[in-house]
Structures are given as C-alpha cells and as structure tokens.
Amino acid sequence: MANDQRIKLYATSPHPCSYFDDRDAKTLFIDPELEINPRLYTHLSQRGFRRSGPHLYKPYCEDCKQCVASRIPVELFAPSRNQRKVINRNCDLRVVCKPEMDEAAYPLYERYINTRHQDGDMYPASREQFDSFLVDSMPCTEYAHFYDEDGSLVAVAVMDALDDGLSAIYTFFDPDLTRRSLGKFAILWQIHAAAERLLPYLYLGYWIKNCDKMRYKTDYRPIELLAEKRWVRIN
CATH class of the missing domain: 3.40.630.30 (Gcn5-related N-acetyltransferase (GNAT))
Structure with a gap:
C-alpha cells in the first residue's frame, strides 16, 4: 500500500449477493479504525476499493469475479x-x-x-x-x-x-x-x-x-x- 503502510483487512462471512439471487457474496473491508487521508483513499480507489458510508470495501468472492471496478x-x-x-x-x-x-x-x-x-x-x-x-x-x-x-x-x-x-x-x-x-x-x-x-x-x-x-x-x-x-x- 501507499508508503509501505500496513493495512488490516477484514473479510465478511458469506451473505446474500445484492445483484444475483442464486449466489452469496463476501466483502473485504479496510480497517474501520484506520485514518484515511486523500492519498491513501486515492491509492485504494486505484486498486478497486469503493466507499459506502464511512467504510471502504471491495468484493471478495472466491468463485465470482463479476464486479469490475x-x-x-x-x-x-x-x-x-x-x-x-x-x-x-x-x-x-x-x-x-x-x-x-x-x-x-x-x-x-x-x-x-x-x-x-x-x-x-x-x-x-x-x-x-x-x-x-x-x-x-x-x-x-x-x-x-x-x-x-x-x-x-x-x-x-x-x-x-x-x-x-x-x-x-x-x-x-x-x-x-x-x-x-x-x-x-x-x-x-x-x-x-x-x-x-x-x-x-x-x-x-x-x-x-x-x-x-x-x-x-x-x-x-x-x-x-x-x-x-x-x-x-x-x-
């Protein structure tokens, strides 16, 4: 990550997919305690992360790669x-x-x-x-x-x-x-x-x-x- 910063990531348990009724999804979240500055936020966006409320996340589904940044x-x-x-x-x-x-x-x-x-x-x-x-x-x-x-x-x-x-x-x-x-x-x-x-x-x-x-x-x-x-x- 930016400046060789170590970032904790948290994966959810499988949950119903918001887009396909026939499958579950998993989501990867950035440590919610981490202070996100503009440079780091940009770096994460370049790697496919998105924001919802105060959280940065991206899909983490093992058998499905449909969500493409x-x-x-x-x-x-x-x-x-x-x-x-x-x-x-x-x-x-x-x-x-x-x-x-x-x-x-x-x-x-x-x-x-x-x-x-x-x-x-x-x-x-x-x-x-x-x-x-x-x-x-x-x-x-x-x-x-x-x-x-x-x-x-x-x-x-x-x-x-x-x-x-x-x-x-x-x-x-x-x-x-x-x-x-x-x-x-x-x-x-x-x-x-x-x-x-x-x-x-x-x-x-x-x-x-x-x-x-x-x-x-x-x-x-x-x-x-x-x-x-x-x-x-x-x-």
Whole structure:
C-alpha cells in the first residue's frame, strides 16, 4: 500500500449477493479504525476499493469475479448523440456543490428509493439508512445539488474528491422527472466537473456485465476496467 503502510483487512462471512439471487457474496473491508487521508483513499480507489458510508470495501468472492471496478478517462470522453440530448435537456439546471446536504435532500431520497428501488435491499428508505449511507462521509466528500429554475431540488450527486479524480458514490433524483434522465445527466456533469478540475478520472464503481442495473457504465466511452490488477481501456 501507499508508503509501505500496513493495512488490516477484514473479510465478511458469506451473505446474500445484492445483484444475483442464486449466489452469496463476501466483502473485504479496510480497517474501520484506520485514518484515511486523500492519498491513501486515492491509492485504494486505484486498486478497486469503493466507499459506502464511512467504510471502504471491495468484493471478495472466491468463485465470482463479476464486479469490475470502472473509471472514465475524462479528457478522452466524447458524449454520444443521446448523451448530448440529455445535456441539452438539462441545461436549465443550476448545480451547486456543498459540504453538506440540503434539508430537502432526504425527502427526495425517500421518494427516489420508494419509487425506483422497491426490489432492493435499501427499500423502504429510512432516515437512519440515509445518514449511515450518505451523510456519514469523508472530509473530501461533496454533494452536488441540482436545482431547477424554480429553485426546487431535483437531484443530488454524492462524490468524493481524490488526488486523481472524482469518485461517484451515489445519485438520487426526482423519480417523476423521467424525461430529464437525471441519473445520466449527473454522470455527465461529474465527468465535466472532473475535467474542469484537471483531474484525469471519474471513478464510477463496479460494472457488472450480467446485471442490467449495473451494466450501464459502459455507455460512457472510453471506459477503463480493472482486470487482474491492471486498468484496461475499452473504446
């Protein structure tokens, strides 16, 4: 690890997989007592770790390698025709990055989870879940708030600022505004934000080829996938 630092890792017992009903999963966690500075966080992200709440983790499944870390090299990214349409449909939105979330964020999150993810392990939404997942964060965490022309909050993108990029942690949005494609727009905005900061990457989390809700990441090209400890670019 960075600076030859010894880091304790903890593996969970097998637990139901969040993506495939026919298998169990195991997860590897970084020592929760370890102080994570930006340099170490960047180093771990380069090796496929992700953040959930205050914890850094990555899949540790012996017989399944479906979860593949992904990132976008932002300077090479070229939006598709459909992605340009998404950008144009949302050019009226105002985006403000803040170190904390607005009070309006939780009601928006609750509507999003209870409408869009009734089949997931985050349903039903609760304030406790919201706080542990998104409010318990890192010093480098930023909350990008997307407001419409009336000043209403329509989306929030949670992201961490690393030494070599932004890490897209989670996005939630108004489930009634389907035409805006706010989830896609949030990714496109974060790609642009990383480029504006002269950061080379947007870390997108795990790409899972055989899971519909996680396969979308390869819609953003070129993309880099972490394979056998090496980032491989796919155009």
